[in-house]
Amino acid sequence: MNYETLLCEVKDQVARITLNRPQVLHALNTQVFNELEAVFSALAADPTVRVILLTGAGEKAFAAGADIKELADTDAAAGESKARRGQGVFRLIETCGKPVIACINGFALGGGCELAMACTIRLASETARLGQPEVKLGLIPGYGGTQRLPRLVGQPMALKLLLTGEMINAAEALRIGLVDEVLPADKLMERADTLAKAIVAMAPLAVTACLQAVRDGSEINLEEAIDMEAKIFGQLCGTADKEEGTKAFLEKRPAVWTGR
Template identity: 75%
Template structure:
């Protein structure tokens, strides 16, 4: 497939999606959402892809936010529709069954920060700046940010970001748990590839199982959550990869994963 607002490359079981609207710092307009949906639906069904990297072209921005021209034209009805559209695409990213690693290489503001929040984990360059400045526009986050942010960093830290609309540094984002690592800008892509290769080398069904267990369990009480874990564990016990993994361990050799 060809895209106008992003690039997608697949190599060695790792897909790299690059937002590519540099003149507007990769602002998220309707076309970006349509193309993100298309590419993630495609990668979700591609068994040869085990990990997905998501970033923005250049060093200035991961994604600077929603397209303000489109936001300015919304009313109560179209605004609700716009929020639900963005939420649906970000939920697809969050639940595509494969780890998605955000490489935050500059500004990640508003919808851009929400996009990073929908990913499995976030690596940030030392020059990254993150924030939810929607209150400065008379709005709240509309693509899941008001819900994912407090689940990730806690209620107080989330409300500080939401109510002030201030940008925070990569160092502060690491301190509160918004990002997982801070890396020199010239090493960000390489570190992303390194982490992706490490994950891609594991049993793919087990990786998907880990993502599913955390995703489902985080929204349940402990009793229901550990029952979900048992269900997924049992499912994996019946797979060829589990048989291969245990046999390889006992035979002191590297496992060969088939995803079955």
């Protein structure tokens, strides 16, 4: 797959997507959204890909935010359309059925922070800086930030970040729950690869089911959610992978997963 604003490579069932507009710190413009949609759609449909890593080229930025030049020319109608477009692409990433690990190597601001929040797991380098500075432009986050941020860090902390436009460092992001781990910059991708390999070693249907149960369960009430969990558990009990997993455990050997 060839793209102009990003790179994609697949090795050992792990895909690595690298945003590649270093001259503008990987700012998210229309072409980036189009190519993110294309690559995640392709990877979601590829059964040989089990985990997706997402990062930015170089050490300065994961993604510095939306392309301000594009935003400056939007009116009310175009602005709403742009927000819905970004929301749709980030929702695709969130629901692609594969774990997506954000490897935050530098600035993740505005749309870049929203992109990271749409991922399953967030790893950050010690040099990472995160924030939602849209109020400084007379805007609010438009790609899901006002909704995902409170779900991750709680409403009071989310409002503090949203209302001040404050940029925080990796240690503070870890403390409030915005990122899951902080690593030295030179260890970030190594840790991401290790985590990806650990997930690849698990039963693929079970991994997908965990993603579905947690994501969908968070959007409905508890009674409906635990009912959904029971149904998914029952479905997995009828799979070849469940039979293989329990048999391998009893026989004290590694399981050989088929995804069936």
